[in-house]
Amino acid sequence: MDKSQEPKRGIAFVHDFLVSYGGAERVLESLIKLDPKAPIFVLLADERIVRERFPERDIRTSFLQKMPRFVRKRYRWLLPFFAVAAESMDFRDFDTVISSSGAWSKGIVTRLRTTHIAYLHSPMRYLWDANERYFDIVRAGIGRRFFGRLLLSYLRVWDREAAERPDMLVSNSEYTRARVSKYYRRESAVILPPVALAGRFPGVPGSDSREDFFLIVARLTESKGVDAAMDAFDKLGLPLRIVGEGRERARLERHAGKSVRFEGAVDDATLASLYVRARAVIVPSEEDFGLAAAEAISFGTPVISLDQGGSLEVIKERKTGEFFRAATPEVIAAAVRMFIDRGNDAYHIDLEATRERFSEERFLSEWRKVLAGAGSDTERV
Numbered sequence: 001m002d003k004s005q006e007p008k009r010g011i012a013f014v015h016d017f018l019v020s021y022g023g024a025e026r027v028l029e030s031l032i033k034l035d036p037k038a039p040i041f042v043l044l045a046d047e048r049i050v051r052e053r054f055p056e057r058d059i060r061t062s063f064l065q066k067m068p069r070f071v072r073k074r075y076r077w078l079l080p081f082f083a084v085a086a087e088s089m090d091f092r093d094f095d096t097v098i099s100s101s102g103a104w105s106k107g108i109v110t111r112l113r114t115t116h117i118a119y120l121h122s123p124m125r126y127l128w129d130a131n132e133r134y135f136d137i138v139r140a141g142i143g144r145r146f147f148g149r150l151l152l153s154y155l156r157v158w159d160r161e162a163a164e165r166p167d168m169l170v171s172n173s174e175y176t177r178a179r180v181s182k183y184y185r186r187e188s189a190v191i192l193p194p195v196a197l198a199g200r201f202p203g204v205p206g207s208d209s210r211e212d213f214f215l216i217v218a219r220l221t222e223s224k225g226v227d228a229a230m231d232a233f234d235k236l237g238l239p240l241r242i243v244g245e246g247r248e249r250a251r252l253e254r255h256a257g258k259s260v261r262f263e264g265a266v267d268d269a270t271l272a273s274l275y276v277r278a279r280a281v282i283v284p285s286e287e288d289f290g291l292a293a294a295e296a297i298s299f300g301t302p303v304i305s306l307d308q309g310g311s312l313e314v315i316k317e318r319k320t321g322e323f324f325r326a327a328t329p330e331v332i333a334a335a336v337r338m339f340i341d342r343g344n345d346a347y348h349i350d351l352e353a354t355r356e357r358f359s360e361e362r363f364l365s366e367w368r369k370v371l372a373g374a375g376s377d378t379e380r381v
Contacts, residue, residue: 011038012091014099014108018045019075020245021053021265022219023291024121027172027193028100029053030360031119034367043085043104044075062089080151083107083158096374099166102288106169107162115374118166119191122176122288123183125223127156160184168374173289173310189370193289194363198298198355201272210344213239213261214304214336215278217271217292218285220246225284225306227252231329233259236336240282243271275299280339283311284327290314297321298354302347304335320349 015028018040032040039058050059062085064078071077078085086104091097095114099105102121110116160183163169169188171177180188214233218224226242233240234257242252243263253262266274275281281296283305290311293303297320305311307323315321324335356362 010094011035011096011098012041012094013038014041014089014097014101014105016043016101016104017075018042018049018054018059019072020046020219021049022244023193023289024100024102025049025053026196026291027121030194030196030363031098031100031367032057033360033364034098034371041089041091041105041108043082044072044078060089062086083155083162086162096371104162106166107158109165115168116166117168117170117370117374118163119170119172120176120180120188121172123163123179124155124159127152127159128183129179168370170370173313175310175313176288179288191363191366191370192358193291193294194360195291195294195298195355195358196360197268197272197275197295198358199360200268201299202355209276210279211277213241213278215241215243215274215281215296215301216284217243217274217281217295218283220244220248220252222248223285224248225327227255228327228329229282229284229332230256230260232332232336233257235329235333238336241274241278243274272299275301279344280304280321280336282332282336284332287311293321294354294358297349298351298358300349300351302339302344302349304332304339318346320347320354 011034013032018025032038039060040054041060043062044064045059045061064081064085082104086107087109089108091108091110091114097108097110097114097116098119099108099116100119103124106118106120108116163184163186169180169186171180171188171190172193174190177188177190180186216226216229218226220226230240230252237259239259239261241261241263243266245265249262275296276299278301280302281292283290283293283303286306286309288310293305293311293314296303297314303315303321305315305321305323306327307325317323322335322339324331
């Protein structure tokens with residue numbers, strides 16, 4: 001029996017983890033609207049995230065969820081088991097699987113007649129282009145570096161092989177597509193993520209809405225460059241607010257000067273309010289797409305960003321923001337001074353065009369076209 005004669009069993013979604021909430025999870029919230037009844041498979045889930053963000057969804061976890069709670073709270077200890085956990089999940093009841101992944105979910109194993117479309121947010125940086133820098137960031141000693149290199153070498157082999165398994169690859173930016181081509185030797189289509197937040201809170205800020213503070217929205221991890229931005233604002237004596245949670249928060253709070261204020265995790269209404277009131281949003285790290293930058297611009301707020309990665313596709317220099325060339329406190333501070341000298345009125349953001357480009361309707365429409373063309377005879381990209 002060919003695939004066209006088989007009964008349809010519907011769609012399943014796959015995501016790496018639901019243990020924190022950030023840009024990837026915000027994109028997932030839009031992606032699963034393709035089928036409101038489809039289950040979501042994840043390696044690990046936090047009950048609070050599921051309850052607050054995915055309360056009506058069927059969430060299915062891997063065997064890692066059976067680990068003791070204190071281990072799940074430190075889930076990075078389970079790194080050697082992530083690949084096996086992804087491969088162990090059962091998709092025999094589905095004819096189409098969409099994985100949304102920055103790491104492990106693309107490596108799931110599906111039946112011959114199941115179509116797997118992988119939405120890639122990034123090839124894993126600590127395996128590929130930033131592998132040695134990763135050891136510097138986590139301040140690894142000689143012993144950890146030795147055994148870490150052995151583990152990462154094995155994982156690179158797995159990751160390259162895993163990228164061959166999906167029937168189709170879709171990247172979240174041209175920058176990610178170039179990295180996918182380099183490291184996985186496969187071509188991919190591009191579907192830009194949605195910026196659904198602005199559609200839910202469409203109020204346009206007036207000139208009297210701006211306040212003095214600058215804003216960072218990011219997971220608080222080693223790679224996000226938040227500490228360099230904090231040092232820059234301490235030098236400038238300007239207020240900086242930071243939205244986000246992560247394992248680096250405690251260290252960053254100890255390091256912070258009087259000009260820095262941590263907001264933690266905030267609800268969507270509060271985040272929208274911060275975007276429209278901020279003088280500008282700071283993006284101090286290389287992003288594969290740059291969701292925070294796109295969200296800021298969609299609210300009419302300029303962005304000051306490192307001139308690398310997906311931010312180059314989101315920000316138009318001197319129109320919707322400014323770039324700086326290195327993520328050091330001195331260079332960031334110089335870019336902020338230049339921005340202040342120009343003034344917010346110098347930036348002209350076309351809200352209608354920006355919101356249309358990053359709309360959820362556009363995102364879902366492009367995905368429906370992909371699904372309509374997916375099948376056993378679909379050309380692998």
